[in-house]
Amino acid sequence: MNALPARAIELIHGTAGRPVTIPQLGFGTYKITPHDTETAVRAAIELGYRHIDTAQMYGNEAQVGKAIAGCGLPRDQLFITSKLNNTAHEPARARESFDATLRALGLEVLDLFLVHWPMALSGDLIGTWATMIEFLDSGRVRAIGVSNHQREHLETIIKATGVTPAVNQIEIHPYLTQEPLRTAHRQLGIVTQAWSPLGRGHLLRDPVIESVARATGHTSAQVVLRWHLQRGDVVFPKSVHPERIAENSQLFDFELDDDQLARISALNRDHRFGSHPDEVQGAK
Template sequence: MAQVPTITLNDGRSIPQFGIGVWQVSTDDIVPTVSKALEVGYRHIDTAQGYQNEEGVGEAIAASGIARDELWVTTKLANGKHERSDAVAELKTSLAKLRLDYVDLYLIHWPTPNSGDYVETWRGMQDCLEQGLAKSIGVSNFQPDHLDKIISETGTTPAVNQIEVHPTFANQAAVDGSLKHGVRVEAWSPLGLGSDLKSPEIGEIAARVGKTPAQVILRWHLQKGYIVFPKSVTPARIEENFQVFDFELTADDLAAIDALDEGNRTGPNPDTFG
């Protein structure tokens, strides 16, 4: 079984750099998907209240027999629940669905800057940390100014910022705005919803190294230092995605993929979403 590298977060905890994402995984697919991933060797699962599949994640974890301390489970606070008191209450609901006593990482899913006070939401995340309901806390889709504000007003720095990143959308401002605070970057939509797989440059690299375009892109993420969790419900693809630890891209390969950035955002803009 492949040895997944870990990254040390600013709170001292070690997170597996590679995992399985379950966005848009249906009720019918969630248990077999997570079960297959755990069988292959994944130990990091990224879900959210908004995905409406926490129960299935919990069922698969319970059935796996894998020790709790060998797993890293992330969930995210729903966008409509941004009062400070919501954070604890909603996490308790998530924990019941996940059949867990704590999550390893709890994130504010979106800052929704036009419809709520994300600083107060962040204070609620701190409450979850203090009560032991979450071992680490972080944010998702936070722009540099959002990050600067919560850190300056609360004195607590998120462990991670989960943002859209892929070869045709480097999202460099958000990456740099995170790293300057020691906040690690988690990349969602790592393949650009599949569009980046069609790149001729990536295809050429894949042919040369004997890997698929998806494996090359996932390897690019790993070598950039990002935490990444591709989603698939196809057993063969779940296995294929995990086979990215037996090769390395050269500096020229990384530069060629970096050069594909064209501002191709596939998801909502965090400045206006919500």
């Protein structure tokens, strides 16, 4: 099993001073049922993926754990991410849920743990982040970050704690390029991760995407994922079909030129297919 040739990105913050790098191309498990997760993750690892993204909310951590336990690779060749559930922001519950995540994944040390949603209207941004810092200081996670946080959320927790998240995982695709937030990330030294990188499939028949795909001799999905990689975002497409998992990894035999990158970026409509961070409140 040879790893894919995607470059690794160094995480500057949220690592307790220890060097941590994250593979730029990963495999996502959102909405993959527990029944299908182990097989899909095993297939991804066989095809060379070394970065696996899961979450407490997905309900499939145990199956991810079985796949990585049985893959035969040394632990240090895999990068595993999970995320804190919305129902577990209170410190005691967060500690219990983090322990449960490690047990489900069969790991002593997690590579990256994220606050899944800020819960800014009903929760305690600073208290939750302080608990994440506690996990980092314990040595049981190599890096901590956030997901779906807006600039004001980031500034609030950084100002209060002095600890900057390593990454912010947000919805990004050509219809939602998130340039203002990505600029903030660069200013703060935060790595951008893109969830729903293919816009849940809605943009694969966009005429501009199809035109670039024909010009490069690749599929629309490959073109969009290549756009993400060349922008410098960490990306993790997901599928349960081995042929699609393989297709999504075949991104390193071509490059988009400046004009193609610009044409795809110009498709931005600030359109979300997922939830807005301010809309996700309470138990979800």
